[in-house]
Amino acid sequence: MSNPYQSPTTDVSTQTSGKVTITDIDIPFGRLIVIMLKSMLASIPAILVLYAILGAIVLVIALVFGGLGALMGGLNPEALGQ
Numbered sequence: 001m002s003n004p005y006q007s008p009t010t011d012v013s014t015q016t017s018g019k020v021t022i023t024d025i026d027i028p029f030g031r032l033i034v035i036m037l038k039s040m041l042a043s044i045p046a047i048l049v050l051y052a053i054l055g056a057i058v059l060v061i062a063l064v065f066g067g068l069g070a071l072m073g074g075l076n077p078e079a080l081g082q
């Protein structure tokens with residue numbers, strides 16, 4: 001099936017690629033709001049995954065440095081005054 005946007009006399013192989021400049025986009029205000037709401041709703045799972053990954057990284061860092069503190073005598077009962 002042929003491309004409806006291409007004239008039959010235009011040869012694609014002889015065209016050179018050029019720059020395209022968009023000067024105007026006509027989107028009604030209501031449709032723009034719908035697009036923004038959809039993008040916000042789509043970002044919620046991404047934020048949850050990001051929080052899970054960052055939480056795991058913080059947990060590993062806390063375990064490593066907290067464990068080192070305990071090994072170095074940071075949980076010494078004499079140092080706590082007991």
